[in-house]
Amino acid sequence: MDKLNSTLTAVKNLRSNVRQCFEHLADGTDGEGGEESRNKFVHDFQERFGAINSQLREVEQLINGLQVPPTPYSLGNTAYLAQETSQDRQALYPQLVNSYKWIDKVHDHSFLAFNNLNQNTLRRSYNYCSQKRQRLPFSSFNNDPDHIDKLLSEINTPPHTSYRIFRPFGTNAVAIVTISNVMKAAIVFKGVLIEWVTVKGFDEPLEHDDLWAESRYEVFRKVQEHAHSAMLHFFSPTLPDLAVKSYVTWLNSHIKLFLEPCKRCGKFVVHGLPPTWRDLRTLEPFHEDCRNC
Template identity: 35%
Template sequence: MSTLIDLDAISAGLQAVANLRCEVNQLFYTLTNGFGGPMIDPTTYQPRAKDADEEAEIKFITDIKQNFDIINNQIKKLEKSCEHLNQNTSNTINLNIGMLGILAQDPAHERDGLYANLISCYRWFDRMHDYVSHAHHFYNMNNIYNRNVQGSDTLLRMKQMSNNYKPLKIAGRSTALSGINMPSNQIDIFFNSLTRNIPNLSLKIVRPFGSPTIAIFTLDKVLKSLLLLHGLIIEWVVVKGIDEDFYDENGKLDIWSESRYEIFKKVSINCISATHHFSSPIHYDIAVKSWMNWFASYQTLFNKPCLKCHQRININYKLPTWRDYRTSDAYHEDCHF
């Protein structure tokens, strides 16, 4: 757990230090003035004559003794506060870091701060562990990504992955879509059947890097998109204009370069966000289908107005590039919040 420090002891110690400094300042002020008052007349700025009055000398000695007594009392209060703080700190801090404590005895100057840094790092990780525990509790309360999966379906998926991928059928739905371990021919069949259900969408599948699949979609005469797939898991999305290409000057596929148009850069960011929204740890096929159906809504990128402000171009001269994840309605970036 995090370190507990007695704030009352710290406050009392700081107050004792302030009082001690004040009394020491008063002592030096008394010594400077002497028993005859200030040596310099504040009105004429001329040296004063020394007063040999016995009463003034007695009063001066008495003031000095009182100042020393007060200073001694303040020092005792400060020592008590420090002792109390050390006791509480030793009771609350229990850093068990083994033989690392010997590092504090290293005489090398460049290594003197190593032990203190280790203590600070240990406390930081300790606090981080507490924060992660609380965050884990709150995330478990969120049921957005919780899926109702039958236990038999999960067991069959685990079994088929261990049996070198043997497709099975349950309740009319294929459980062979095991995500990462899906064969290339099955991926081709899956996307070909999916694109047939989406109008004005053409597909091109290439594998220039071996196992990873590159799916290039052309959505009507609006835009192009490139999907980097690891099995059925979408790992990267790039969207470009219909007049742009995904190949460089040497004819090699370039999957990282962005579009030169700001509107398609914004669409790319929204598509990447959608992959996280529709992602599923088990139903990879449903996640890809949901994403594809959502992506098809960009056919109306240039002619569908914003649902909120009912304008195609807002005051910032921007089109509605945001699409709602459930209804696929068009919104401006400033309107969908």
């Protein structure tokens, strides 16, 4: 043990001397003394270099003198670390629960994706999904034509909001929501899930043949951008009715798009735009830049 200690000390000294030598080199000469100071600098360096060389030899000798210990070193209490069996102390349980939740989510989503892809009626190839593996479809694929009408009529909306529902894609509905004299939004449904939203100004046409065209006003293009992120936020395949209701309620909060100042900065117009973002929970208006401050 003594030998090991003295070897470690020698290694430490060697490291510190090498470091000092490099520091000395990095500092260089003061640049004013001319020939004399340069000579002194070189001489100093040679001395330090010589010391390092002799220390290196010393370390080599010490290492050669070391022997493999006959018995393992006693590590004290740290040796018991590997034998810890108590679950509380290992902190494994929360991680396990988290992984389980993730696997559950992945399973749900892959099942939904599988169902969705299988609904492609244009596919000519044989149906490779055996009857045994088919399960009852999720409620989010409930294509009952009256369901959306009923759902939208149940939402408490301000009196100036109106809905018009039509079905250009067979059973899937498209709802045109007109919010006062401010804006229109086309909500494209797939079953009860919201697939797409187009937002336009009140004076712009929004019919089944131009559902995908963007508004010519920047403000409504910005609102549409936010409407898409809100669509993802409210998306819930397990509670689709609630998701639609929450989303439409959120959309209706744009009724005062040009009348309310930003909750953060108190201004009506920033960079030429009114507060286009509505908080997902409180429905308060914010400018795009102010919402994250």
